[in-house]
Amino acid sequence: MPYIREILTDGHPALRRVARRVNPKEIREPLFQQLIDDMFETMYAAPGVGLAAPQINVSKRIFVMDVHDDEHEPAVVINPKVEELSEEIELREGCLSVPGIVGEIARFKRAAVSGLDRHGQKIRIEGEGLLAQCLQHEIDHLNGALYIDRAKNLRPAVSEEEKETAEA
Ligand code: GNR
């Protein structure tokens, strides 16, 4: 059964490590599949639209995401690689590892990421809006970066809109 793991918050050294690539042979192991299930469980419980393995103290290049739109299914991406990007725009952002805070950050409007899914099959995810933003945010986590490192106007989430960004 999947269970909810503890989400680390800013200040924990595990959030600052560069996560290691996953050996594709490891993907079909039961413990690895459990990890993915636990990541979804933890993300949905938070609630959040994405979660990277380092946030639950697993230094591996894996993230899960569900932006809750009709075009994009929930996804897990292992060993992600950014394939193409577009012009930058400024977006409001939050992070489960920096609870209650929001700020503005420059992100590419469109993003495409390739990698492996939970069966070890090649996948490619492409889009704009929250999907593109989330892809970039999760890949930052795998590189030990947090959005607060380059965000502007960091502040406690006060309005309903800001609270939504801060938690989901
Ligand atoms: O749940 C989340 N919401 C969010 C909102 C705007 C930009 C990025 C995000 S990702 C965040 C979950 C999280 O911290 N993933 O690492």
Ligand code: NI
């Ligand atoms: Ni985050």
